[in-house]
Amino acid sequence: MDAAVVAEDLAYAYGELVAVDGVSFAVAPGEVFGVLGPNGAGKSTTIKLLTGQLTPAAGRVAVLGLDGVADRAAIQARIGVCFEEKNVYPNLSARENLRFFGRLFGIRELDVDALLARVGLSERGGDRVSGYSKGMRQRLMVARALVNAPDVLFLDEPTDGLDPVSARTIRRLIRDEAARGAAVLLTTHDMYEADELADRVAFIDTGRILAMDAPEELKLRHGTRSVRVRLRGAGGIEEQVISLDGDGDTDLLADLVGRPEVLTIHTEEATLEDVFVAFAGRGLT
Amino acid sequence: MSWSRTWQVLRKDLRLGPRSPLVLWALVLPVLLTLVVRGVFGGLFASEPRLGIVDLGSSELVAQARALEGIEVTVLDAADRLRAQVEAGDLDAGLVLPPGFDAAVRAGEQPELGLFVGGESLASDRILLGVTALDLVRGLEDDRAPVGVEVVLLGEAGVPFDLRMLPLIVMMSVAIAGGMIPAAGLVEEKEKGTLQAVLVTPATMSEFLLAKGALGWLLAVAAGVMTLAINGVLATAPTVTLLGVVLGAAMMAQIGLVAGAWAPDTNTLFAAWKLGGMLLVFPVIFFVWPDLPAWIARLGPTFYFLRPVYAAAVEGATVGDVWLDLTIAAVLCVLLVPLTALAGRRLELRIGAGRATTSAAGQV
Numbered sequence: 001m002d003a004a005v006v007a008e009d010l011a012y013a014y015g016e017l018v019a020v021d022g023v024s025f026a027v028a029p030g031e032v033f034g035v036l037g038p039n040g041a042g043k044s045t046t047i048k049l050l051t052g053q054l055t056p057a058a059g060r061v062a063v064l065g066l067d068g069v070a071d072r073a074a075i076q077a078r079i080g081v082c083f084e085e086k087n088v089y090p091n092l093s094a095r096e097n098l099r100f101f102g103r104l105f106g107i108r109e110l111d112v113d114a115l116l117a118r119v120g121l122s123e124r125g126g127d128r129v130s131g132y133s134k135g136m137r138q139r140l141m142v143a144r145a146l147v148n149a150p151d152v153l154f155l156d157e158p159t160d161g162l163d164p165v166s167a168r169t170i171r172r173l174i175r176d177e178a179a180r181g182a183a184v185l186l187t188t189h190d191m192y193e194a195d196e197l198a199d200r201v202a203f204i205d206t207g208r209i210l211a212m213d214a215p216e217e218l219k220l221r222h223g224t225r226s227v228r229v230r231l232r233g234a235g236g237i238e239e240q241v242i243s244l245d246g247d248g249d250t251d252l253l254a255d256l257v258g259r260p261e262v263l264t265i266h267t268e269e270a271t272l273e274d275v276f277v278a279f280a281g282r283g284l285t
Numbered sequence: 286m287s288w289s290r291t292w293q294v295l296r297k298d299l300r301l302g303p304r305s306p307l308v309l310w311a312l313v314l315p316v317l318l319t320l321v322v323r324g325v326f327g328g329l330f331a332s333e334p335r336l337g338i339v340d341l342g343s344s345e346l347v348a349q350a351r352a353l354e355g356i357e358v359t360v361l362d363a364a365d366r367l368r369a370q371v372e373a374g375d376l377d378a379g380l381v382l383p384p385g386f387d388a389a390v391r392a393g394e395q396p397e398l399g400l401f402v403g404g405e406s407l408a409s410d411r412i413l414l415g416v417t418a419l420d421l422v423r424g425l426e427d428d429r430a431p432v433g434v435e436v437v438l439l440g441e442a443g444v445p446f447d448l449r450m451l452p453l454i455v456m457m458s459v460a461i462a463g464g465m466i467p468a469a470g471l472v473e474e475k476e477k478g479t480l481q482a483v484l485v486t487p488a489t490m491s492e493f494l495l496a497k498g499a500l501g502w503l504l505a506v507a508a509g510v511m512t513l514a515i516n517g518v519l520a521t522a523p524t525v526t527l528l529g530v531v532l533g534a535a536m537m538a539q540i541g542l543v544a545g546a547w548a549p550d551t552n553t554l555f556a557a558w559k560l561g562g563m564l565l566v567f568p569v570i571f572f573v574w575p576d577l578p579a580w581i582a583r584l585g586p587t588f589y590f591l592r593p594v595y596a597a598a599v600e601g602a603t604v605g606d607v608w609l610d611l612t613i614a615a616v617l618c619v620l621l622v623p624l625t626a627l628a629g630r631r632l633e634l635r636i637g638a639g640r641a642t643t644s645a646a647g648q649v
Binding site: 014048051052053054073076077079081083085086087088089090091092096100101103104105106144 | 289290293294297300301304477478479481482483484485486487488489636637638639
């Protein structure tokens with residue numbers, strides 16, 4: 001299947017500051033692709049390059065088989081973008097916001113009620129957005145990104161700072177859109193979100209991709225596998241961490257499992273942040 | 286360029302208009318300025334003396350009265366209706382000319398002439414209408430006045446001061462509605478990030494700017510026409526007046542778009558508008574004090590739409606009289622088009638780079 005999004009050796013700099021440096025990846029239809037990195041890593045610039053807001057200094061962008069520079073208008077008709085900034089019209093209602101953006105896509109009969117229902121804003125759809133909470137605005141922005149039933153969805157930190165209910169609503173929508181066949185590219189510095197949602201993730205730092213694979217693969221390949229065993233000893237409760245990667249450790253674990261002193265046994269899986277730290281030498285925040 | 290998308294942006298702004306204090310201010314301003322200027326410099330509550338005439342014969346006085354300047358003449362068909370209107374204050378005074386009045390006067394018969402005067406009319410109007418009536422009768426008799434009156438004009442001859450202030454009121458109305466509204470709207474969309482959201486849809490910067498400019502142009506034309514109408518000068522030479530307002534609105538809308546594209550935030554925009562506004566407004570000084578050298582006024586671009594509006598309103602100028610000024614105004618409008626497009630292109634690049642506003646974090 002042809003990739004919905006292709007980035008090849010993308011580069012961009014703001015004056016002296018290199019924001020994106022040789023970034024390459026591809027996103028397939030129906031795939032959720034997470035771009036993880038700390039603030040200033042180049043995530044937002046990558047989205048701007050892919051959505052036609054910036055022109056690459058070098059490299060190539062292709063979205064839905066169209067050239068990112070030459071076919072910008074055609075691409076923008078088929079994508080949905082959700083920004084990190086809450087940039088909706090505060091003096092319009094949610095309905096008016098959605099209708100307006102729908103008409104910019106040439107959609108006259110937009111099913112606003114259905115969209116509002118999907119993001120849980122049905123009851124407040126007629127209210128001016130200025131009275132909305134941060135979570136409600138974010139949900140409206142996601143709804144706005146869906147007005148044209150996009151083939152590619154770009155989401156820049158879609159759940160950043162949201163309450164759990166709003167975040168869950170948005171994550172469910174992301175899964176639904178991917179199931180519909182849309183390619184979803186989301187940036188985040190929330191490793192748990194990426195782990196939960198993304199089929200593949202790319203770690204980006206100082207404008208470069210450090211690693212890219214399925215979260216499980218990255219954790220298995222670059223993390224450490226271990227088991228934490230708590231047991232009652234002569235001097236009280238003792239704890240042993242047994243690595244599953246070293247020779248002979250599995251025998252120790254097997255030996256412990258049958259003993260009556262064992263209180264609990266927990267697997268210790270590496271997190272995506274552990275993997276990122278292993279690559280970048282620093283955390284995601 | 287999609288006219289449909291341009292219309293959608295314009296329609297959104299028209300919907301938001303009544304919720305914007307600036308739009309409301311732009312429409313109220315002409316009325317307020319007119320009230321202030323005419324209140325201070327006269328003419329606000331003054332109306333022409335109103336004379337009613339009932340001609341029971343076919344007197345020449347009716348035509349002569351109608352030819353007089355500064356008096357509003359109404360001809361009625363019955364004396365009781367005339368009396369009722371004077372009593373009601375609809376007329377300041379009324380004359381009833383009996384049948385054969387002109388012949389009787391010429392025969393030296395001294396016929397009776399009834400003059401009703403409204404009790405609530407101004408004393409100055411009563412005197413004026415009374416003297417005028419006697420003068421008209423004397424003219425009918427070919428009688429010469431018993432004294433010769435030498436008229437001495439005190440003060441400068443010329444256009445009344447409140448009329449000389451007209452370009453200032455027009456300028457303020459057109460500048461606020463045509464310039465400030467697109468500029469402030471553009472800056473607001475930058476600050477709120479909504480422009481960025483629009484630009485990742487099929488809508489383009491050109492369509493967006495055209496819609497913003499069209500809003501300013503429409504409001505400026507409305508404000509300009511309203512200003513001229515409430516100042517009672519719209520009907521004098523409507524073609525020239527409207528042409529001047531239309532060109533002025535187009536000029537100010539484009540200047541507003543350039544300012545809005547450049548200004549990183551609302552505070553900077555307002556500060557710049559105050560400074561730049563002086564450069565745009567200064568030609569009005571030369572209409573208020575016409576003895577100042579007019580060539581200086583011609584250095585200001587706004588002169589070229591203000592001059593036709595003023596000439597049409599005050600002198601009844603035709604298109605032929607002010608064609609050069611109108612042409613220069615039109616040329617300036619055309620020259621502003623590439624400048625506006627360039628400003629839009631630069632703005633688009635700055636938005637992408639996160640440098641369009643002072644509040645943009647410059648996300649990387």
